[in-house]
Amino acid sequence: MGNRGWTDEASEILRVGEGFRLSDVDPGSHPGYAGGKKSAEKELAVGIEALSELQERLFAASRTGDAKDAVLLVLQGMDSAGKGGIVRHVVGGVDPQGVELAAFKAPTKEELEHDFLWRIEKRLPQPGFIGVFDRSHYEDVLVGKVRALAPADEIERRYDAINAFEARVAASGTRIVKVMLHISREEQKERLMERLERPDKHWKYNPGDVDERMLWPQYMAAYRTVFERTSTEAAPWHVVPANSKWYARLAVQELLLTAVEDIDPQWPAAGFDVEAEKKRLAAT
Amino acid sequence: MGNRGWTDEASEILRVGEGFRLSDVDPGSHPGYAGGKKSAEKELAVGIEALSELQERLFAASRTGDAKDAVLLVLQGMDSAGKGGIVRHVVGGVDPQGVELAAFKAPTKEELEHDFLWRIEKRLPQPGFIGVFDRSHYEDVLVGKVRALAPADEIERRYDAINAFEARVAASGTRIVKVMLHISREEQKERLMERLERPDKHWKYNPGDVDERMLWPQYMAAYRTVFERTSTEAAPWHVVPANSKWYARLAVQELLLTAVEDIDPQWPAAGFDVEAEKKRLAAT
16 A cells, blocks of 8 residues: 555554554544645545545456455444545545445334344445445444343344354455444534534434433443454454544545555456457447 | 526427437537536536535435435436446535435346336335436337347337336426437447557447447437337436537536426424424533
8 A cells, every 4th residue: 555644554553453442542533644634635535536446446357357356344433423424525436336335224124023134234245346334233232232122142142143244244255344433422412513503404413312322331332342242353343533524534545445455456358359349340 | 597607408408309309419519508628527516516415405305304306317328328427427426325326237037027117116216315227227128129129019018108107206206317328329439449449448348339339220210219209298308419528427417406406405494392402412
């Protein structure tokens, strides 16, 4: 990778590894990035071009080549953490033909009759695509745990089920990039208040957001368990400080760039005789 | 609408109405637009902002309001006519969270066992979304007719079936914007040749493209029948000259802007007591 203004590899410093503690992460910090908002916005624009081209190669390699590679970005975070902004400003720069976006809401009755991974499996990206999960199967061990929507032993079962599921997805050629957008409790209050103060933002506000907010410590505890149990070699977690939207966007873009660069997709060779086709076309 | 550099309403002058003849349309022309490439690129960028905001309103109105409005852009055209470029450069400017894209390929075995509209119905946009069909049910009366993939009386049946289907979709609140990107035979030759000359474009080339090209007059005849039979009040066709990519993109953007402006979506009123919520939030 080029360093693109990063002093360290974002995929390393943001990664949830041995000895990670959520309480060590300052949601207002900008780890690994020395620049400020202005330079980050410039780098975001440059990165969009790079990500676009890499995505096109990834797509091309899967169409006529044998490549099975895909990327799956899993976005989690408390309400107003900026998931939508990532989709709009980071993923939005990529050709929509190469993106598969799935926003998971509260499960429907039909979905609840199946295992919690049933609806997830159906939305996995095809080879050549960048899939994005706006919320995901992790809701089933986050709100599922905090709100006791399932018995404790079922919640317990899910961590291993998730690891087995993600290991299989990774083995099939999908790079899984798991991101928790980490905002502070105070920052959330300001963002929710802004939604209440602006009539054009009222539709984004839900009185239930405040109910969830009151369970902040329980949610943080549930996230800690998620990190302990499901940050694996095949699918590690990254905690991205997200009080500064510009930093969070640049960091997630960097994680995506690193994932696709690691795949290093190549333009596939023609599956036909190029010179013969030129002649055939010229004759028409 | 603002005039945005248009001397006439694009939705009127490009519309397939009484007395329309495909042979009257010059694929290299720029009807209704007085500017050139440079000014069109500037207007495209401005239009992206406008379309983005309108889409967000459309989405918001459908979430908490009662609005059932959606937009469906149907894109047809010969190979290399620029459908992908429209998706990337016009639709790509809109928040991916508000777009539902469906690229229709040759039908699968399962799809062939159903009526031709079965797979189409499943991909209609939900309220609040801009749906895009990259190819569509019209393939079933274009390649379906030219290649005689169905008996003549079945092809004949389909025109009325399409009109009834689209009338129902329109009545349910979806504005249907049907666009044929019209390039000349010579322009197609140049574009296909470019794909053969550039190794990074080989993956976009398919030897079958030349076979289809050899049937150009038959395809144009099939399009003429499509326009005669299916350009209705509820879902009119627009033929967009597309030899100049910049013109085609600006024109399709203009058609989309006009459709959403015509809906005129409004920010929905809050479904909760704003002042009470402010107090509740402030107390947390």
